[in-house]
Amino acid sequence: MKFFDRYPLRVLLVAATVALVALGLIASSAAVTLTMRSQLIASEDAKLREAMNEWAATSPPPGPPSSLDGDPLSPEGPSRERPPSEYFIAVRTAAGDLVFVVDDNPSQPELPAKVNLSEPFELPDAEGGGSWRALADVDRQGNITVLAVPMSTTVDGTVTKLIQVQALVGLAVLIGVGTCAWLLVRRSLRPLQAVEQTAHQIADGNFDRRLPELSPRTEVGSLAQSFNWMAGSIESAFTATEASRHKAAASEERMRRFVADAGHELRTPLTSIIGFAELYRTKMLPDADVAFGRIEPEARRMQALVEDLLTLARLDTERPMSREPVDLTQVAADAVAGAHAIEPARRVELRLDAAPVLTGDGDKLRQVALNLVVNALRHAGEDANVTVTVTESVAASAPATHTASIGPAQRPGTPLAVLEVDDDGVGMPAEAAAKSFERFHRIDDSRNRSDSGGGSGLGLSIVAGIVQAHGGTVHLDTAPESGAHFRVELPVDSERPANEPF
Template sequence: MIRPPWRRWTLRTRMVVAVVALAGVALLITDFVAATTLRHFLAQQLDEDVRQLNRFGGGGPWPGGFGNRPQPDASRPGSGSGRSGPSATAPAQPGTGTQPSPSATALPDRTATAQPSPTATAPTGPSAAANQPPCEGRQNTAGFGGLPPGQGDTIVIYYTAQGREICYLSSGITPTEGPQLTLAQIEANAQATGREPPTRLFTATAASGQDFRVTVSRSQDGRYRVSAISMDRVENTANLVLLLGLGVGALVLLGLGFAAYSVVRIGLRPLTNMEHAAAQIAGGDLTARVPSPDPHTEPGRLGLALNTMLSRIEAAVTARAASEQRLRQFLADASHELRTPLTSIRGFAELYRRGGAPPGPELDETMSRIEQEAARMGLLVEDLLLLAALDEERPLQPSRVDLLSVAADTVRDAHVRTPGRTVELAGFEPVTVQGDEHRLRQVVTNLVANALQHTLPDTRVTLRVSHRGGDPAEEMFELPLARVVGPVVAAVGAELDPDLPVAVIEVEDTGPGVPPEHAARIFERLYRADPHRARSHGGAGLGLAIASAIVKAHGGRIELATSPGVGSTFRVLLPLYD
C-alpha cells in the first residue's frame, strides 16, 4: 500500500504546514466575511442613493407631477409650452444627462393586458406645463438640481401610462443600456409619488448583464419615473477589497510560514538534540547527553528523563563490563591458585614414580608435601564454594552471638598459631548480635589473619568490640577509643542509619598501611597487592572477600580506614538486636 506523501513529512514540516493552513483558512474566511459585509453596506448606501435620485433627480418635489419643471425663458427664441421649440428637437448632447427622445420607444407588453388608468391621458390646458417631465429643456448639473455625480451609470427614464418613453436623464448611458424592464414590472413595483422617499427597490439586469438597483414612482396623472443606479461600483469595490485581502493574506501567510518555521525549529530544538544524542549512543558513545534541557518545558523534562535513563544505562553497561572483567580476572586467578598445588602434587608424585624418593625420610617428606598441597587446594575450593553460596543468598543459621566471646577465642587462636606476635583484645563488655556464629567467627579470624600476614613481626594487632548509637538515655558502657589511623578509603555493604544501634568489631594494626592504589580493590576476590603472586605472606586473596560477603549477608557493613606509615583499621558494623 502506497503511503500518502504527507506521512513521510517530518514533524517540523507537518507543524508548519498545519499552522499555515489554519491561518490561511482563517484569513480566507475573514476576507470573504469582510467583502460580504462591505458589499452589504455599500448596497444599503446604493439603495439610499437610488431613493435620493428618485426624489431629487427631477429637480425636487413636484406638486401634482414629478418635479418643479423650470419654465422656459420667454426672452430665448423658441421658448414656449409643450414640446415646441428648439429644446424639444435638440440633438443628444454627449456627456450630459439630458437626452431628448424624438422617437419614444414603447415598453414590452406585460403578460396580462393592462387597463389604462383613469388618469392615463395626459392633461391638456393651462396645467399641462406644470406636468411636463423635468428632463425637457434641462441640462444635467451637479447637486440635487440634476443627477448626483460619482454614482456610476445612473439613469432616470420617464414613461407614459401606456409604457411609452417620454425622455430620460442619464450619466452617459441610453435606456437601451439601462435596466431591461417590462410594463408589468413597472406597474408591479410602482409607488405613488409623495414627499417620503420610496421604499420598494429591486434589482434589474441590463442587456449587457450589468445589474441595476431600481425604484419606480407613479405620478398623479399615471405616468412613471424609473430611477436606476448601476451596481458595478458596489461589486467592483467589494471585489477589490476581496482581492486586496487575498493578496495581503498571501503575503501574511508567506511571512507566517517563515516565522512558524523559525518558532517550530526553536521549539523542537530539544527533540533535535535528543535525536543527535540517540544517534551518538547508537554509534557506541554512551557518554552522549541532551545538552542543557529546560525543566520548565515538556521537551526539556523529556530531555532530563532521557539523560537520567542514559546515565543509568551507561552505569549498567559500565558495571557489566567491570563485572565481566572481574569474572575473567577471577577465573584466571582461581585457575592459577588451583594450578599451583596441582603442579606441586604432580611433581612430587612423578618424583616418587621415578624413584627419586626412596623409602625413608625423603619419601615421608614427599608424601607430606603432597598432603599439604592437597589440603591447600581443598581449602581454596571450599572458599570458592562459600563465596558462591553467599552470592546465591542461601539462608544463614541465625542465633544469638556474643561477639566478645568470638573475639577472645580468635585472640587465643592467634597466640597459638603465631606465638611471637602481639595480638591484644581491648574491651571486656559483652555485645550480642543475631547472626550465624560460624560465619561471624570466620570474619574475625580472616581479619586477624590478614593483619598478621601483611605486617612485620613487631607490629601490634588490636581487636576491639563495642557498640554505638541507640537511645541516648540508655546507660552506655565505656570502651577504649580506637586510634585514628586515617580516613575510610574502602567500604562494602549496606548504609546503616546512624541513629540505630550497631555492634562494632575493629581490627587495628600499627603496620605500614595499605597503599592507596590497592585500598579501593582490597575487598575484591582473589586480589592481592603482590602482582607477582609471591608466597612470602601466603593466602589466595579470598579472606577479605569472604569476610565482606558474610558481613553483607548479615545486613552489615565493612570499612577500611588506613594511612601510609600509620597503620590500618578494618571495622565491621552489624545491626545490634536486643
C-alpha cells in the first residue's frame, strides 16, 4: 500500500483504468487470435481433405522420384493437372522409399518415418523456418501420399497480421481511453480540489468558506454536503468559543468596574461617617445630635447601596423567585404612594387603563416600579411631571424600534402586562440611553448624581435584572428635552407551573 501512497489519486485512477482496459484488450485479442487460428487451421484441414480426395488421389507413375526443387522426374504428376504451387506432395512406398515429390516452396517439411493416416497433423520445417499442416493417405498399392501446406503462408501470416492490427488498434484505444479517463477524472475530482482549497482557507481562519452545492446522489456531492456541515459546525463552535471568550472578558471587565465602583460608593459614606465620628471624638463637634444627624443619612445611604448590591448579586446567581398572582395596578399604586412619601411636592400621576394580573414576585415587581419612579424624580428635573400607566397589550410580530431595549423579544401574540413610567423632563441623548441599564452608569448634566439626592447608578440595572428574570423586556424612548418613556412588558404567563423558577 505504501507504493500507491506515493502517487496522486488521479494518476492511480487513470493508470488503473488503462491497465484494466489493456487487460481486457489482451484477453479479447488472445481469444480472437486463438479463434481465428483455429478457424484457419480448420479451413486448411478442409482444403487438405478436399485435395486428398480429388487431385492428390491419383497414383503416381512408377520410377525414380522427382527432384526436390519441384521439377518432377516423371512427365506425369499425382494428377493430370499441375497441383497448386503452395502445396507439397510426397509419395512413399510401403517400404518407405520416396517415389514422388512436388514442391514449389523454398523449403519442405521434415517427413517422419510414420505418419497419422486418420487426422491432419503438423510437421516441422526441414530448415527450422516454421511448420506445415499435413494430411496422409494410403492407396490400394500401399503407397502413402503426404499432402502438406506451409503454415507461414496460410495460417501464421494471417495470424501475424491480425496481431499487428490488434496491437495498433489496442494502442490507439489505450491512448484514447487514457486521455478520456484523465479528462474525466480531472473533471470529476475538481470538486476535491475545491475541498482542499476550502479546507486550507478554513485552516487559515476563514470559517465562512463553503463548497458549492452539488447533487448529494454523487460521492463528491455527498462529501461536499458533509464538508459544509462540518465547516458550519466548526464555525458555530468557534463563534460560540469566541463569544464565550469575549463574554468572559467583558464579564471580567464589568466585575472589575463593579468592584471599583462599589468600593468607591461605599467609601464615600464611610468617609463621612468616620469623619463626623472623629470630629465628635476630638470634641471639635461637641453636639452629639448634630454628629449623629450627619452620620445617620450616610449610614442609610450605605445600607441602601449594600442592599442594591445584594439584589444584583442574587439576580446574577439566578436564584428562584417567589411566585404568586400579582396585581400590577396595586404595584403601580404602591410605587406612586412611595414617590409621594419621598417627594411630597412633586406631581406623580397614576393612570389605570387595565387591571392585568400576572404570576411573579410581588416585592421585586414593586421594586421595579419604585426604582423607575424614583429615577424619574431624581433625574428628569425639579419641574418635571411623572406619569405611571398600567395597561395590557399583545406582543406584535414586528416589534417597534426604541432608543434602548433590554430583555428577550416576546413571541408574537403573547399577552403582556405593561407598566409605563413617563416624564416630561430633560431627557437624554441616544448614546447615554444605550448605557442607561449598565451598572453604576450615570449620565452628565442635569441627570448627574449629586451628593444630596443622586443615586448610585444601580437602580435601572436592578430594574433590568428583575424584568428579565420574569421573562420580560424594558424599553426606553428618549431624546434631549423630550423627557423619558420607560415601558416594561411582562408576559402574563398564567399557565406556568407554580414550582418552576424564573
